[in-house]
Amino acid sequence: MLSTQIRAFLESEAFPLEPRFLREPFSALLPELARLRAEVKKRGLWAPHLPREHGGLGLSLPEFAEVSAVLGESPIGHYLLNCNAPDIGNQELLLSHGSAEQKARWFEPLARGEIRSCFAMTEPEFAGSNPVWMDTRAERDGDYYVISGHKWFTSSADGAAFTIVMAVTDPDAAPHKRASQIIVPMDTPGLVLVRNIPVMGEAGSDYASHAELRFESVRVPVSNRIGAEGAGFALAQERLGPGRIHHCMRWLGIAERAFRMMVHRAATRELAPGEVLGQQQVIQHWIAECRAEMDAAKLLVLDVAERIERDGAQAARDGISLIKFHVAGVLQRVLDRAIQVHGALGMTDDTPLAYWYRHERGARIYDGPDEVHKGAVAKRILAAAGMGRKTEDGRGARG
Numbered sequence: 308m309l310s311t312q313i314r315a316f317l318e319s320e321a322f323p324l325e326p327r328f329l330r331e332p333f334s335a336l337l338p339e340l341a342r343l344r345a346e347v348k349k350r351g352l353w354a355p356h357l358p359r360e361h362g363g364l365g366l367s368l369p370e371f372a373e374v375s376a377v378l379g380e381s382p383i384g385h386y387l388l389n390c391n392a393p394d395i396g397n398q399e400l401l402l403s404h405g406s407a408e409q410k411a412r413w414f415e416p417l418a419r420g421e422i423r424s425c426f427a428m429t430e431p432e433f434a435g436s437n438p439v440w441m442d443t444r445a446e447r448d449g450d451y452y453v454i455s456g457h458k459w460f461t462s463s464a465d466g467a468a469f470t471i472v473m474a475v476t477d478p479d480a481a482p483h484k485r486a487s488q489i490i491v492p493m494d495t496p497g498l499v500l501v502r503n504i505p506v507m508g509e510a511g512s513d514y515a516s517h518a519e520l521r522f523e524s525v526r527v528p529v530s531n532r533i534g535a536e537g538a539g540f541a542l543a544q545e546r547l548g549p550g551r552i553h554h555c556m557r558w559l560g561i562a563e564r565a566f567r568m569m570v571h572r573a574a575t576r577e578l579a580p581g582e583v584l585g586q587q588q589v590i591q592h593w594i595a596e597c598r599a600e601m602d603a604a605k606l607l608v609l610d611v612a613e614r615i616e617r618d619g620a621q622a623a624r625d626g627i628s629l630i631k632f633h634v635a636g637v638l639q640r641v642l643d644r645a646i647q648v649h650g651a652l653g654m655t656d657d658t659p660l661a662y663w664y665r666h667e668r669g670a671r672i673y674d675g676p677d678e679v680h681k682g683a684v685a686k687r688i689l690a691a692a693g694m695g696r697k698t699e700d701g702r703g704a705r706g
């Protein structure tokens with residue numbers, strides 16, 4: 308019912324705006340997007356992931372997963388309902404761990420969609436796949452932190468009201484207890500947005516961009532720290548479990564729309580009078596393979612969402628890693644085949660396919676590259692089979 312309502316809204320309001328989204332800077336669309344966000348509130352669809360007392364629909368993670376797949380069918384779907392990354396992760400973090408003051412100043416306006424936010428963790432000089440290794444420092448000076456460092460790929464920093472920065476607060480602590488998450492208003496002196504980084508040739512603007520940031524002796528009150536000092540990685544881990552469900556379902560929404568476009572093109576594109584592309588066996592095989600991969604992926608993601616809801620993210624960690632790389636691969640294959648079926652049209656911005664192909668290539672890199680997730684799962688499987696365990700004779704265990 309809710310999914311049907313959201314689909315109807317996307318078809319009547321979001322899809323018609325997409326040609327402008329694909330050709331104009333995101334900032335040029337802001338007045339129209341604000342109008343549509345007001346319409347979303349009027350229809351009672353706002354912030355499906357947030358509790359009702361904070362203006363949302365109070366959906367569980369599996370329920371929101373279903374909604375997220377529908378929203379993924381438009382590149383502006385999540386934005387219109389205020390459940391877009393990185394705001395959704397920051398909302399959930401502040402709601403669970405923010406102080407009363409942080410909630411009033413940052414969470415509430417974020418939940419109402421009056422401001423945007425971003426999350427600055429990755430640094431160009433350090434491997435993001437090893438999240439405990441970073442250079443950005445937050446040094447205590449009385450009741451203030453003085454933050455210095457260099458971040459990049461801070462998504463949606465352009466136009467954001469604040470960032471949550473991951474910075475080392477105790478370099479002598481154990482690696483997972485060195486860093487803290489600290490709120491920094493974007494207009495704080497010393498916080499410099501160096502550039503929006505071109506991604507496959509497109510720098511984007513506003514929400515649809517990824518920035519390079521410099522923190523040059525940026526002073527913020529200690530009360531801007533979220534949670535305990537040194538809790539930065541534990542908090543980051545916590546946001547990543549549900550966050551990967553959100554991403555995977557959004558990717559499956561993209562795949563679903565690309566699939567529909569591929570099928571329509573195959574059914575109607577004539578190779579010769581009366582002979583359509585879909586009559587070719589190779590195209591039929593792609594269609595069947597895509598359908599099977601997408602349906603199987605969806606069941607896997609929903610199963611992991613149920614497990615997170617029931618047993619928590621730690622208990623579901625293998626499943627979370629499996630869906631992260633598996634669904635990113637399914638998305639990439641579906642998009643690639645959809646573009647191929649569209650021929651030259653697939654390379655243009657006359658359809659959203661090329662936009663997704665450019666911007667979702669990163670799906671195999673952000674929130675943990677494929678190889679890291681595969682390695683993590685495989686090592687636990689191998690450890691359970693005895694790899695690395697010493698036997699009484701001092702040799703490794705055998706299966």
Ligand SMILES: Cc1cc2nc3c(=O)[nH]c(=O)nc-3n(C[C@H](O)[C@H](O)[C@H](O)COP(=O)(O)OP(=O)(O)OC[C@H]3O[C@@H](n4cnc5c(N)ncnc54)[C@H](O)[C@@H]3O)c2cc1C
Nearest residue numbers: 426427428429434435436460461462669672673674676678
């Ligand atoms: C579109 C996009 C949006 C992003 N948004 C944000 C954001 O909002 N905030 C933020 O802080 N960061 C963001 N990031 C950064 C992202 O989190 C990092 O790119 C990611 O953590 C990988 O780090 P890296 O780029 O430094 O790659 P590296 O760590 O240098 O890894 C490079 C490659 O090495 C390989 N590799 C790495 N480790 C292993 C291993 N253990 N075994 C085998 N191979 C391995 C993988 O193939 C990997 O792709 C974003 C990135 C992209 C692409």
